[in-house]
Amino acid sequence: MDSAGLPAGPPNRTETTENFPVASRLLPAALRPKVLAFYRFARMADDIADAPALTPPEKLARLDHMERLLDDPAGPLAEVGTGEARTLLSAFRQDAVQSRYADWPALEDYCARSAEPVGRLLLRLHGEADAGALRASDALCTALQILNHLQDLVPDRAAMDRIYLPQPWMALAGGEGAFFAPKNPQRRAVLDAALDRVEAGLEVAAPLPRLLQSRLRLQAAVTLDLAWRLLARLRAADPVAGRVALTKADFAAAFAGLARPPRSDAAVVRARVARAGSSFGRGMAVLKGERRRGLYAVYGFCRAVDDIADGAMPEAEKRRLLESWRRKLDAPDCALSAELAWARQQYALPRAECAAMIDGMETDATAALRLPDEAALAQYCRRVAGSVGAMAVRIFGAPDAEAFGLALGRTFQLVNIVRDVDEDVAIDRVYVPASLLARHGVEGRDAAALVAHPGFARCCADLAAQAAEGFAQAERELRGHDPKAMKPARVMMWGYRRLLDRMIARGFAHPRTRLRLTRGEKFRMAWLAMKPAGLP
Numbered sequence: 001m002d003s004a005g006l007p008a009g010p011p012n013r014t015e016t017t018e019n020f021p022v023a024s025r026l027l028p029a030a031l032r033p034k035v036l037a038f039y040r041f042a043r044m045a046d047d048i049a050d051a052p053a054l055t056p057p058e059k060l061a062r063l064d065h066m067e068r069l070l071d072d073p074a075g076p077l078a079e080v081g082t083g084e085a086r087t088l089l090s091a092f093r094q095d096a097v098q099s100r101y102a103d104w105p106a107l108e109d110y111c112a113r114s115a116e117p118v119g120r121l122l123l124r125l126h127g128e129a130d131a132g133a134l135r136a137s138d139a140l141c142t143a144l145q146i147l148n149h150l151q152d153l154v155p156d157r158a159a160m161d162r163i164y165l166p167q168p169w170m171a172l173a174g175g176e177g178a179f180f181a182p183k184n185p186q187r188r189a190v191l192d193a194a195l196d197r198v199e200a201g202l203e204v205a206a207p208l209p210r211l212l213q214s215r216l217r218l219q220a221a222v223t224l225d226l227a228w229r230l231l232a233r234l235r236a237a238d239p240v241a242g243r244v245a246l247t248k249a250d251f252a253a254a255f256a257g258l259a260r261p262p263r264s265d266a267a268v269v270r271a272r273v274a275r276a277g278s279s280f281g282r283g284m285a286v287l288k289g290e291r292r293r294g295l296y297a298v299y300g301f302c303r304a305v306d307d308i309a310d311g312a313m314p315e316a317e318k319r320r321l322l323e324s325w326r327r328k329l330d331a332p333d334c335a336l337s338a339e340l341a342w343a344r345q346q347y348a349l350p351r352a353e354c355a356a357m358i359d360g361m362e363t364d365a366t367a368a369l370r371l372p373d374e375a376a377l378a379q380y381c382r383r384v385a386g387s388v389g390a391m392a393v394r395i396f397g398a399p400d401a402e403a404f405g406l407a408l409g410r411t412f413q414l415v416n417i418v419r420d421v422d423e424d425v426a427i428d429r430v431y432v433p434a435s436l437l438a439r440h441g442v443e444g445r446d447a448a449a450l451v452a453h454p455g456f457a458r459c460c461a462d463l464a465a466q467a468a469e470g471f472a473q474a475e476r477e478l479r480g481h482d483p484k485a486m487k488p489a490r491v492m493m494w495g496y497r498r499l500l501d502r503m504i505a506r507g508f509a510h511p512r513t514r515l516r517l518t519r520g521e522k523f524r525m526a527w528l529a530m531k532p533a534g535l536p
Contacts, residue, residue, distance in 0.1 A: 021226075031125050034080045038121055041076050042068070042088050052159055054433065059096035063089055081124065084117035099162045104197065104317055107164060109143060109151075115145035126214040133211040135333065140205035140224065143198050147230050152196060154180070165194060168314045179242055179247040187240060187311070191313035196237055199272075200304070202227055203334040209262040210509035216496055223454060225254035241536055263535035265335035265342075269300045272336065276303050280281055284494035287395070288527045294343035294395045295488075301325075301340045302357055302388060309364035310427070318365040329354050347394045353387040353501050360384035368428045373435040373454055378410070380431070385416075397485040402503060404477050411470030417498050418460045418467070427453050432459045452510045460508035464500060471497050491528045495521070 044187030091114035389405030440455035
């Protein structure tokens with residue numbers, strides 16, 4: 001190869017210094033040289049695109065030279081195949097001339113060309129042709145690429161003036177300059193929203209080791225494990241403040257994990273629920289076996305769409321992602337949607353209730369959310385909480401208790417609203433309806449001014465009184481239902497009622513602090529969950 005095709009400097013990485021396995025001994029010996037040949041070709045092209053000493057035209061000329069090598073029957077990939085390499089080169093050409101991204105789909109399109117061909121090559125070399133495996137492989141490769149981009153935000157910007165996080169996302173943290181400022185509390189929310197997208201991708205990728213027939217399943221399992229570990233590290237630390245990376249212990253644990261069977265979809269969802277640390281956790285823990293699995297699937301779905309609605313991302317992105325969940329209801333494509341489909345079939349959960357939850361999240365996705373009247377509040381509670389109640393009682397084994405589930409869902413949501421008013425104001429949401437505000441002399445649109453008004457406390461007291469009556473009604477109705485089946489509801493009711501009682505005793509005057517269950521109260525819930533149903 002002449003000098004026109006060489007990068008301006010040594011390789012940025014080698015097969016032994018990448019974040020994830022390249023051609024490990026998990027692959028068949030006969031295929032490792034082909035994988036390494038492809039990797040080294042791609043590494044050289046990537047280094048050209050990233051070379052700070054080259055101008056864009058010089059980069060493009062060298063990348064063109066590398067593509068001409070692919071036309072040579074005796075070229076570097078003659079025994080490997082060139083289709084995936086040509087796709088990669090299109091992404092590297094983009095790197096040579098583009099340094100910012102307009103939205104998440106544009107970033108995903110880049111990853112489809114800069115990362116997914118690697119997985120497709122491995123599938124082809126191993127003779128893997130399953131359509132589900134192809135979808136899972138693409139998702140894994142894109143997730144890995146985005147993890148690398150988030151991990152390298154600072155060095156990419158410093159060395160190449162390139163940022164892969166879309167500009168409208170950074171705008172939510174004050175713009176590019178503010179996003180990279182040493183201390184910016186808004187940055188964490190944007191990073192978490194991006195990591196939520198990675199998590200969704202890994203849930204699509206989760207079945208990959210189970211779908212593969214060749215030894216590639218071993219490398220896929222290790223790579224998936226490492227991706228989950230890097231995701232967790234990036235959630236726990238700020239990649240702008242300092243380098244966040246996998247450790248040797250992470251690699252050792254990932255390879256040791258090969259002794260266990262690949263994680264099932266249910267295990268993936270169970271891990272999602274555990275990470276969420278829900279206040280419903282002790283109530284869900286009452287259930288055993290398939291009923292718990294079903295409730296975890298419903299909770300995981302609700303958590304996923306709620307994270308979209310609450311995420312620090314542009315409104316258009318939220319609506320696009322929520323619409324994608326409508327499609328998942330009919331065509332599951334990930335561990336979570338597959339588990340939800342299983343639960344819907346197992347317990348006759350109406351699709352309409354899942355759609356209602358998405359409708360409610362679309363309300364939450366609205367910028368500067370204000371509800372006009374009590375009817376709008378009732379509709380919102382029906383969608384985001386009544387839907388959960390209607391599905392939960394079916395999973396409990398009490399489908400005749402749907403009306404109870406709908407009413408209790410509304411009561412829980414009223415508690416959430418009065419508990420979270422100040423947190424909601426921080427994202428410009430006010431759920432107390434304007435008609436109720438007006439009755440107590442509270443007017444205007446500015447969220448901070450509304451919640452600081454003396455009349456706002458009286459509005460919260462009114463909603464708290466409605467919640468208290470809701471609990472009283474639920475206690476009366478519980479006597480007409482199977483105590484064993486409804487035990488999870490009783491445990492959840494205890495925790496929520498305890499929070500409400502403490503808020504009423506404290507009052508709702510501004511400034512308020514968000515109340516949480518104490519350790520003792522959590523122990524009490526755990527005891528209620530363990531004791532036999534029907535005992536006082």
